[in-house]
Amino acid sequence: MLRLLVRRLLLMVPIMVLVSFIVFGLVLLVPGDPAIALAGPNATEQRVEAIRENLGLNDPILQQYGRWIGGAIQGDLGESLFSGRSVSQAIAERVPVTMSLAGAALLIALLIAVPAGIVAATNRGRPADSMATVGASLGLAMPSFWLGLVLVLLFSVWLGWLPATGYIPFGENPAAWAVHLILPALTLGAAAAAETTRQLRGSLTDVLGQDYVRTARAKGLRRHTVVFKHGLKNAAIPVVTVLGFQVAFLLGGSVVVEQLFALPGLGGLAIRAVLNRDLPMIQGVVMFTAVIVMIVNLVVDLLYGWLNPKVRTA
Amino acid sequence: MTRSRPTDPPAADHDPWSGFTGWADAEATEDTRTESAVRRFVRRFSSQRLAMVALVAIGFLVAVAAFAPWVVPHDPLAQNLSRALEAPSATYWFGTDAVGRDTLSRMVFGARLSLLAAAEAVTVALVLGVVPGLVAGFFGGWVDIVLSRITDAVMRIPPLILAIAIVGVFGPNLRNAMFAVGVIFAPRFLRLTRSAVMAVREETYIEASRSIGTSTGAVLRRHVLPNILSPLIVQISLSMGFAMLAEASLSFLGLGVQPPQASWGAMVGTGYRFLDLAPHMVLIPGFAIVLAVLAFNVLGDGLRDSFGREERAADR
Numbered sequence: 001m002l003r004l005l006v007r008r009l010l011l012m013v014p015i016m017v018l019v020s021f022i023v024f025g026l027v028l029l030v031p032g033d034p035a036i037a038l039a040g041p042n043a044t045e046q047r048v049e050a051i052r053e054n055l056g057l058n059d060p061i062l063q064q065y066g067r068w069i070g071g072a073i074q075g076d077l078g079e080s081l082f083s084g085r086s087v088s089q090a091i092a093e094r095v096p097v098t099m100s101l102a103g104a105a106l107l108i109a110l111l112i113a114v115p116a117g118i119v120a121a122t123n124r125g126r127p128a129d130s131m132a133t134v135g136a137s138l139g140l141a142m143p144s145f146w147l148g149l150v151l152v153l154l155f156s157v158w159l160g161w162l163p164a165t166g167y168i169p170f171g172e173n174p175a176a177w178a179v180h181l182i183l184p185a186l187t188l189g190a191a192a193a194a195e196t197t198r199q200l201r202g203s204l205t206d207v208l209g210q211d212y213v214r215t216a217r218a219k220g221l222r223r224h225t226v227v228f229k230h231g232l233k234n235a236a237i238p239v240v241t242v243l244g245f246q247v248a249f250l251l252g253g254s255v256v257v258e259q260l261f262a263l264p265g266l267g268g269l270a271i272r273a274v275l276n277r278d279l280p281m282i283q284g285v286v287m288f289t290a291v292i293v294m295i296v297n298l299v300v301d302l303l304y305g306w307l308n309p310k311v312r313t314a
Numbered sequence: 315m316t317r318s319r320p321t322d323p324p325a326a327d328h329d330p331w332s333g334f335t336g337w338a339d340a341e342a343t344e345d346t347r348t349e350s351a352v353r354r355f356v357r358r359f360s361s362q363r364l365a366m367v368a369l370v371a372i373g374f375l376v377a378v379a380a381f382a383p384w385v386v387p388h389d390p391l392a393q394n395l396s397r398a399l400e401a402p403s404a405t406y407w408f409g410t411d412a413v414g415r416d417t418l419s420r421m422v423f424g425a426r427l428s429l430l431a432a433a434e435a436v437t438v439a440l441v442l443g444v445v446p447g448l449v450a451g452f453f454g455g456w457v458d459i460v461l462s463r464i465t466d467a468v469m470r471i472p473p474l475i476l477a478i479a480i481v482g483v484f485g486p487n488l489r490n491a492m493f494a495v496g497v498i499f500a501p502r503f504l505r506l507t508r509s510a511v512m513a514v515r516e517e518t519y520i521e522a523s524r525s526i527g528t529s530t531g532a533v534l535r536r537h538v539l540p541n542i543l544s545p546l547i548v549q550i551s552l553s554m555g556f557a558m559l560a561e562a563s564l565s566f567l568g569l570g571v572q573p574p575q576a577s578w579g580a581m582v583g584t585g586y587r588f589l590d591l592a593p594h595m596v597l598i599p600g601f602a603i604v605l606a607v608l609a610f611n612v613l614g615d616g617l618r619d620s621f622g623r624e625e626r627a628a629d630r
Contacts, residue, residue: 141559145579
């Protein structure tokens with residue numbers, strides 16, 4: 001298991017370097033002179049110079065990259081072009097919101113997908129299976145912001161059960177924190193639930209058709225025991241693999257959901273940065289989320305090794 | 315068909331030609347036995363009712379979008395403040411928005427924008443994905459390693475965040491937003507093309523063609539590309555649906571289409587401020603997005619099931 005960890009960590013390094021190239025390379029994509037483009041149409045000469053200074057655009061490109069990545073490794077992602085604040089600090093303030101939302105969404109997705117996938121796979125071709133399959137197709141086709149609005153309309157405007165917007169920090173009031181997260185997390189988690197249901201249904205169906213499952217049934221084990229003991233652990237392998245990708249989608253999707261429910265997370269930061277063309281802030285948010293995704297993928301890989309002993313030695 | 319199949323050898327009869335009735339039968343059955351790939355595809359596809367419905371729905375949507383100026387009941391930009399935020403009625407089938415514009419007419423023009431935008435994004439993804447995918451799959455070696463690592467890296471960045479960052483660099487408008495969506499879809503096309511090419515690369519007919527001196531470009535174009543077309547078509551259909559979703563999300567955030575034009579996503583975006591007063595402004599365009607995306611997804615699944623086995627395996 002330790003060897004697996006070390007190998008995965010070593011594999012992560014080149015990918016992380018490439019990601020940092022891509023993120024840093026965004027500055028090269030700015031059309032024309034980045035300083036003039038980023039300053040906007042009505043900028044003064046001083047403003048353009050200040051941006052040039054801030055981004056260090058007068059230096060050779062590799063030196064610029066070296067400075068940026070050197071800072072990033074130490075947790076310094078530069079300063080906002082707009083407010084002059086530290087990018088890392090702005091991100092740190094907003095991370096708890098986005099993490100709460102993404103975590104709750106993942107939890108809700110699993111709470112929906114695991115029972116739905118099991119029911120669908122064990123009742124193939126019956127109404128329960130059709131319901132799960134149609135539900136999953138709908139979940140994948142629904143834009144999250146629209147689902148969110150429908151939920152708000154239903155539970156906030158018409159029924160008045162749940163708050164439509166806002167965020168309460170966990171430390172302030174855990175109950176209010178949870179209540180305010182229900183609708184956003186359901187909104188964000190729906191697509192992940194749909195995708196995971198489809199995955200689990202497919203893989204569990206495959207596993208239940210295997211010889212060892214038939215043997216287990218033939219020796220007299222109850223259907224229930226076979227599904228949960230023999231089926232689920234093996235069916236979980238492909239599902240866990242996809243979960244890593246799901247986290248990337250959840251972090252991206254949270255941008256939309258945070259806007260919709262007025263949650264002060266990374267999404268709002270990213271949108272404001274884009275509208276202000278605040279390049280260091282954009283780069284910081286992209287790099288930070290990419291690192292989170294890579295860490296989650298590392299955890300998924302390790303989990304994968306625990307579920308499937310074959311890859312530990314491979 | 316049954317008559318042409320080899321039956322038991324004529325037993326007592328000494329004349330081996332006794333059962334022979336002429337060549338006509340054999341010729342007539344030739345094309346039912348080696349059914350052409352296209353015919354097999356059409357037969358399989360047309361037996362899938364759901365996929366046919368999806369195809370008709372998409373055809374309808376494209377027709378409405380193409381003939382938008384002639385089919386709209388009202389001018390999509392004409393304001394009528396005295397009739398703002400009206401619920402659906404006989405005059406305004408889908409109601410009106412905050413400045414009294416007809417929702418249905420705006421949606422018809424919105425369909426045009428959404429479809430064109432999605433097509434644009436998928437085209438970008440095809441260009442950025444298929445060409446490098448062909449190269450990586452066909453040549454292998456270090457080209458493949460470099461391209462695959464770049465793909466891995468791009469896929470580590472949350473897709474919507476990457477799209478937002480690209481829009482941030484180029485400035486918010488629909489064209490840039492769709493370029494960004496194309497960039498985030500490109501890795502999927504690259505991986506798909508690469509694995510499909512690797513599967514056909516070692517086939518004898520490729521080797522034969524190369525051995526008679528066909529240039530690499532011609533081999534790729536004439537022999538490799540047609541063979542990987544079916545998984546690509548499936549992916550294009552699925553990507554159209556996801557591109558419409560991505561366009562809707564970016565326009566909802568205000569980073570895509572800019573007023574006074576409106577795609578369906580942008581209409582939901584403006585409608586949500588009036589959620590309690592005029593829920594139809596949100597519900598109807600959103601429902602249209604769901605149906606359109608669903609149609610492209612169902613069509614994609616139907617296409618996948620209609621192509622041969624190998625293509626289905628390659629797409630997984």
